[in-house]
Amino acid sequence: xxxxxxxxxxxxxxxxxxxxxxxxxxxxxxxxxxxxxxxxxxxxxxxxxxxxxxxxxxxxxxxxxxxxxxxxxxxxxxxxxxxxxxxxxxxxxxxxxxxxxxxxxxxxxxxxxxxxxxxxxxxxxxxxxxxxxxxxxxxxxxxxxxxxxxxxxxxxxxxxxxxxxxxxxxxxxxxxxxxxxxxxxxxxxxxxxxxxxxxxxxxxxxxxxxxxxxxxxxxxxxxxxxxxxxxxxxxxxxxxxxxxxxxxxxxxxxxxxxxxxxxxxxxxxxxxxxxxxxxxxxxxxxxxxxxxxxxxxxxxxxxxxxxxxxxxxxxxxxxxxxxxxxxxxxxxxxxxxxxxxxxxxxxxxxxxxxxxxxxxxxxxxxxxxxxxxxxxxxxxxxxxxxxxxxxxxxxxxxxxxxxxxxxxxxxxxxxxxxxxxxxxxxxxxxxxxxxxxxxxxxxxxx
Ligand SMILES: Cc1ncc(COP(=O)(O)O)c(C=O)c1O
Numbered sequence: 493x494x495x496x497x498x499x500x501x502x503x504x505x506x507x508x509x510x511x512x513x514x515x516x517x518x519x520x521x522x523x524x525x526x527x528x529x530x531x532x533x534x535x536x537x538x539x540x541x542x543x544x545x546x547x548x549x550x551x552x553x554x555x556x557x558x559x560x561x562x563x564x565x566x567x568x569x570x571x572x573x574x575x576x577x578x579x580x581x582x583x584x585x586x587x588x589x590x591x592x593x594x595x596x597x598x599x600x601x602x603x604x605x606x607x608x609x610x611x612x613x614x615x616x617x618x619x620x621x622x623x624x625x626x627x628x629x630x631x632x633x634x635x636x637x638x639x640x641x642x643x644x645x646x647x648x649x650x651x652x653x654x655x656x657x658x659x660x661x662x663x664x665x666x667x668x669x670x671x672x673x674x675x676x677x678x679x680x681x682x683x684x685x686x687x688x689x690x691x692x693x694x695x696x697x698x699x700x701x702x703x704x705x706x707x708x709x710x711x712x713x714x715x716x717x718x719x720x721x722x723x724x725x726x727x728x729x730x731x732x733x734x735x736x737x738x739x740x741x742x743x744x745x746x747x748x749x750x751x752x753x754x755x756x757x758x759x760x761x762x763x764x765x766x767x768x769x770x771x772x773x774x775x776x777x778x779x780x781x782x783x784x785x786x787x788x789x790x791x792x793x794x795x796x797x798x799x800x801x802x803x804x805x806x807x808x809x810x811x812x813x814x815x816x817x818x819x820x821x822x823x824x825x826x827x828x829x830x831x832x833x834x835x836x837x838x839x840x841x842x843x844x845x846x847x848x849x850x851x852x853x854x855x856x857x858x859x860x861x862x863x864x865x866x867x868x869x870x871x872x873x874x875x876x877x878x879x880x881x882x883x884x885x886x887x888x889x890x891x892x893x894x895x896x897x898x899x900x901x902x903x904x905x906x907x908x909x910x911x912x913x914x915x916x917x918x919x920x921x922x923x924x925x926x927x928x929x930x931x932x933x934x935x936x937x938x
Pocket of ligand 1: 613614615616618642643644645718722723751752753754755779780
């Protein structure tokens with residue numbers, strides 16, 4: 493096995509600095525988290541331009557569940573590119589697109605008939621879901637979403653996103669008519685209650701108070717939720733929350749939209765994260781991993797919600813041939829390499845190590861997640877739970893220096909999301925590096 497991590501020059505090395513300099517000059521500011529200039533990536537390993545090798549604990553932000561440059565993805569993309577790259581799948585017909593939509597309809601949660609709209613990113617799948625809901629309910633103008641949610645950054649999805657004010661600041665007015673309710677973040681319960689004695693107030697308050705006093709439920713077209721909140725901090729709702737929310741929606745005829753963009757595609761040990769909670773949504777949004785690096789998004793909805801009128805919704809690149817070929821290969825790999833089972837098994841290993849770290853290091857306030865969607869939340873004090881934001885940033889920088897690619901979430905959390913195919917040796921090595929960084933960052937801050 494190749495030695496990893498293997499840091500030969502402290503990153504960013506001289507070649508990385510050349511690229512960073514040009515980016516800084518010409519690339520619009522977005523969300524860069526580490527000064528790593530990547531030359532290539534394979535499986536769970538990433539190599540930078542200065543010859544350093546890193547273990548990937550971020551999966552290209554939840555995209556590379558099947559690992560970087562999986563040979564079957566490379567082959568599917570190469571073969572499809574040589575045959576046909578683009579002819580507008582929204583306007584014409586071809587095999588890879590019809591194969592993909594048929595498969596997605598059969599894969600989507602629930603036994604009901606479904607249809608799919610294909611796009612190019614997570615945010616577009618949400619835009620589509622908003623339009624499906626508006627189209628279906630011309631008289632219902634409101635949406636429900638949750639605080640901490642991340643559904644994307646285009647103007648529609650941004651109206652639902654509420655994970656950090658920096659995402660929204662200076663972009664108002666957004667799409668009007670979104671009511672946000674607190675997500676069940678039990679570690680920091682907004683109502684200062686404890687589960688289960690709370691009686692799931694965070695769900696029931698919607699029906700018992702807001703629907704009575706503020707928000708007429710028959711004005712609400714759709715409720716958007718992440719089954720596990722991703723960018724907001726890898727927050728797993730307590731038992732019963734999803735079904736309570738689903739019932740509230742169903743009782744009022746509100747469409748339930750399940751945003752699986754980050755949590756779906758076997759990451760949690762099941763194809764869809766919502767399957768852990770026994771709820772069947774009306775609309776499912778998936779992107780990120782679906783194309784294993786080739787941009788594609790899919791909004792899968794009940795067949796009867798289809799627009800049914802040409803031109804009501806369409807795009808240029810949705811269902812692009814190469815993206816469809818890559819998505820089909822991704823679905824094959826997930827099934828044939830049993831990635832859900834792998835996620836469950838390796839997720840247990842990750843969780844055990846993180847729990848041990850929580851025992852040892854006071855700064856680890858909480859450990860949470862399902863399958864290989866795990867995270868830790870750093871705090872300055874376990875009693876006050878003051879978020880250790882700088883310390884989390886220090887851990888991230890140390891990880892980079894020591895050859896681990898890892899990203900934060902929430903205010904002071906850190907995701908542990910390697911590709912599902914990561915070899916156990918690299919997984920353990922990565923966790924060793926992570927633990928060393930946590931220990932040293934804690935020492936330095938004391
Ligand atoms: C749950 C969720 N929904 C939607 C999005 C938006 O996806 P994209 O960045 O591809 O537009 C993200 C991105 O992180 C996400 O995590």
